[in-house]
Amino acid sequence: MIKHITSALVTISLPFLVQGQTPLVPSWSHTWPFGQQGPMFVAPSDADNHVAFDLINDQVYLTIDDQLEQQSPRWDFLFSFDANGTDITPLPAPLLGSATPTVNDPQNMEGTHDLVARDGVVYHARELNTGFQSGTSGSLCTRNPDGSGWKLGLGKGGFAYGNGKVLVDDQGAVSVRSLDGFTAMMQATSPEGWIQWTKTYPTFGPFDDAVLMGNTIVAARAGTFVTIDRATGQQLVSNVVYLPNLPATLATDGARVFFAYSDFSSNVFWGCVVLGSTPIWVRSAALDITITELEVDAFGRPWFVGNSTLVETPPVLVVTGTDGSAYDLFTYGSSMNDLAIGAGQAYITGRLDDTNTTYLLAVSTDISTAVEPVVAPSVSLYPQPASASLNIGGGIRLSSMRVLDATGQTVQVPLLTTSTLDVSKLTEGIYFLAANTANGRIAKRFVVVR
């Protein structure tokens, strides 16, 4: 079931990624010919695929959707490795998830939405689909090495999909989730599972992400930082605006908070801030990805992975310098779903190809970065939505241009000399204008209505 990748190079050369990059060679890697099914209508198909590094026992943990999806739609496999890549997964591989309901119960699907490991205990945030367009029920669960554990059911509020996350320290765990799709919610439990506090944080919607910094929880939502007392859940400082109103992914080195986000206009931004002050630095690049995870290595360098919003565009690993001003780009497989760092290595998991093969690889974090940041190119498309014609603004010289539908299929190849697209023959829906520029590739979303 498990095999090592023999290829020496992780990097797949792509015209817009190779500039200045040094290929990364994996220390070790594994693949599985299954996984990645995920709960439909709940989350992206990579929802079940996560990696975590246990900083106490130096082990790597990986979740993959089980291949028996049709019979057991709630389970995910849990694999474990030492830092050298030796597979130490017990046989049979443990399953994370819920007991299969009886025939009279809802045959709903459940997925792992976050994974953290500490001293051999695996903490996993789960979401259970409660029916078509009906949202999800969340839970925070643990698995001890002997198979025991506890679970905390968080329920479903309203009709929104949850996206549970878990933070872990020596005091226990903190669940970060939405109450009803609109209200942020957290619960703290002891290591034994006793609920210590539960809080909701109204206004501004659910938290995008959160990190633990000693006795403080730092959460992000709507472009703001919210700090919360770890011991009580009380909000300390609210709404320190630091970013545009965009969902951010967070990481910390214990002193600083790192963030990364996409502006959904083919640009990503990453930065670093000390709480209570303005960001130390913010960088950007023209990358058409949705960031799936951000981590900080022992050198203080942010690493993040993301998947393209365009079907045909490969996923990206970005490694930056300590001040974010230099970065390298790497890609592998057809998706990069999660990232963890520990023991001098970064661990990346995702889908290898369209056959749903899952991979886990480790690369050394002892690398150098060499590429200077580029100014993110941008165009503007108006009016939005459009029905007859769409104007292209921004004054950027385009070297190629295509119109893609929501599935990534090319539906139109406009002339490069045109500044107005004829959209009168397009059916109603979401489209992208994909173009190459001297500074990189861009993709801009537009909507056609009838």
Add this chain to the structure above:
Amino acid sequence: MFGCALGVFAQPPPIDLEWSALRWYDGTPRSHIARDPVNGKYTWAVYNNFQSASDEVAFPFLADGTDIAPSYPDRFNVGSLDGLVDLSPRDGVIYNLMSHLALGTLPYWWHLNNAPEGIGYQTVNPGVVIDPTRSDYGYDLLVTEEAAYGCGMSETMVVPQLGVARLVKTDLQCSSLWDVTWDDGPALPHKGFSGIAMIGDTVVAMALPWMVLFDDADGALIDTIEVTQVEGDARCIAHGNRVYWTMNHDQELFAGYHDFGTGEDHTWSSPIPGTYGAHIVVDQYDHVWVTTTTTNGTTWTEADDQGHWYRFSEDLDPIDAGTLHFSVDDVCFVNGKISFTGNFDPVTSMAYLITGTPQP
């Protein structure tokens, strides 16, 4: 006697915690927990005006705590004015006792139902013209392999309107098998049966200081036993030859038992101001668990409420005690697992449910 330190998480009960749950409630924070002894599933009822229409929502869980709530969970809402008094799932059927609220010309009455949204036995026939000044109040529900029992107080069964204790037995389809009343005389210290237990073929109904015994076959009165000196509405449970009971009364928490083998009665009490909502179970080690909630405010939703648990030996010698969150509204012990539910804290509108295995 022992004291209990205040605090949200002062002394958790001595159980090996296995799973827990939180649910946001909207409205009166009163929750119920019951476990089906046949299929092992749990039903957790939480008042929620958001997912329901001012009624308790029935959240189902598998034995290991797996949440199997569908998109739209069942609700206990027979009629628009019902409130859940007690529930007892058995072999997949969720029996429940609902108390209908008075409104206009309608008095209080209660239903004994065999589905969350079904209608079973009703103490008042809605088709009959009712004196709106007379009401029936339901207090407790017991379901066995063969029958369901509901009890409470009735003013609609007697003339003149004084109120009597009422006990009803139905089959598992909620069709009445017998329906009896009991009156302890002109002094009327009690107007209702507050709890039901079964000892062999005898139905034991609580009307402290009395335990009133009925023949399960036909509801015939067998005996009345004065088991304590205090009066009040007690919850009870049968275990072996004993019926254990607990009650809040006059700023004190009481627990006691009557041994039907030896005839022994025992009463334990502790002054605890503001206590309400006592419940009782007996675990696999014959330990007796009593839960209650205290408040120093004027209502049971004041911000200084505190849930309490007490553990006793089978002879009601205190073992240990502690506090648990903001309230303990209900406790159940079935098939080796004990569960507690209540209001988590005074500010977050969260009901909690914890389940685990009692420690020896």
